[in-house]
Amino acid sequence: MPPAFREYGTQHLPQSPAFGHGKEGIADLVVAREGDNPTRLISDLVKVPYHLTGTLDSDPVDGMTTICLQDPTGAVTQGDRQTLSVEARPCSRAHVTTQSATKIQTMKASYAHLDATLVAESGAHLEYIPGPTILNEDARCLQTTTVDVAADATVIVGDVFVPDGLTDHEPFSFDHFHSRLEARVDDSLVCADAVDLRPDERDPRDPATVGEHAVVGTLYVFAPSADADALADAIHDRLTDHEVAAGASVLKDDAGVTVRALGDRSADVTAAVEAAWDEARETLLGTGAPLEGRGR
Template sequence: MPSVTGRISASFTDVDGTTRLGDRFHSYPLKIAKAFPFDEGQQGVYVMDASPGIMSGDAYELAWRFGENTKVFITNQSYTKVHPMLRDAYGHYSDVPSQQTQKLQLLRGSYVEYLPEPLMLYKDASFSSHTEVRMEKDSTLLMSEIICPGRTHRGELFQYQQFKNEISVVYEDEWIYCAKQRIEPSSQRLQSIGGWGDFTHYGTLYVFSERTDAAFADSLRDYLDEINGAESLSVGGSTLFYGVSRTYKYGVIVSVMGSKVYELQDFLEKAWKFARGRLFSRNPFILRK
């Protein structure tokens, strides 16, 4: 196992209806760059990586604890960039991938939006990500992720070694969602039927809350169908392919594939704003970085 090279640990508390950042710890190259109030008592947090990205063999750990009735929005300042694996004198790659582990603990009544910038996998990169979420009653999590196939403007397209992604969600001690993804471009036929086809980028919006039900999933799907027909979500011949599904309990997931990262970002932002407005009557806002 690689040694931990960057860590963030932070907790949040509610003070008379306003969320405050409480105990926190960070180690280089990770840090909480900014924390400031949003509307409706929500606390905004920006995470910064002071290095050029996740280097070969690095291991990042992020642990977040959201106290009762807290309201938090978390993002980072730029893409998470995963650099190539190191080679030895004989040209062999290291057998230790770069890693990121995230743990989110949501206490009763907490409301969390966790929307990081996309993940960029450089040529010859190997990266393993594990996210563990534990939720108490009446808590809510809106979380997104976007995976890029490489620096496409440099001609990198699925030239990384491996990408593993795992997420598990436990609600009131009951496992309500689990997903595992493993991509090895050199040994998989990604463009075949049942694979990625002509698509190169993949994005997901997770909405976990007791308020999610079949009616909400249908309304979200209808909304996305409507904007997909009314607005130009395809540029230069690329097309978005998406779906809306429910989890075992208390969850709705939007999955989307495309060929341009900004198209996925725009699409998932619309889905996020619809969810926060329909389920929680929260006004949309523009996130500035």
């Protein structure tokens, strides 16, 4: 827990406190597959504000199931804590997404915490591609992701960060955004990526951060058994036609590829992240991503 967010957590909330009713969302999911049968959701513990009506079998990849998490509240407010855990059992295939963007509302105290833990066991393929995270004025958001992947499994994680919110205010007028991802392959750390933005202390639009751009997109492809150099080259070539500044880098121990895209519009950055995801799927599974029907 970053010290600043520990301090935020001590601040009094005039409404329902942190972890109060409707403010502690939990989605604890386990998927499994037997032989050539479709992947099934065999265990699910879901607590408001998360909502899950079931799984979808619409993905073109054989055996892949789709899980779409819903949030009937429509936004994340001060004091909210949301925890997602997905365990993909051996040889299972699952795509996890959200119904819409995650909108972080204006705050006067405390903070919001979005936590995700993704585990892919031997031979599994797990994807977590949620909608964009949108920060409104004075919002505070801690976003943490932990990935554990077997040496012969794959995990793909996507993220699009939009700092201009939904109200009439200047971009990067939120209070504090801290995002951290750590990934391990058989307990060996292969990726530790952190972003800590406090616009009042340092303008994120300096050349060392996002420069003149306003939207940040990231795709992590953890595929220890794949040819990481070939995957990075394929994704890089795919992104040359997009109106974003983007690059692809090979992870430690050739454990996969990380992609970063910077742009002026969320639609452009989202399209670039989806193109990288599509290319990774083609390389790893032989079938592209189901981009139709994703609001584009």
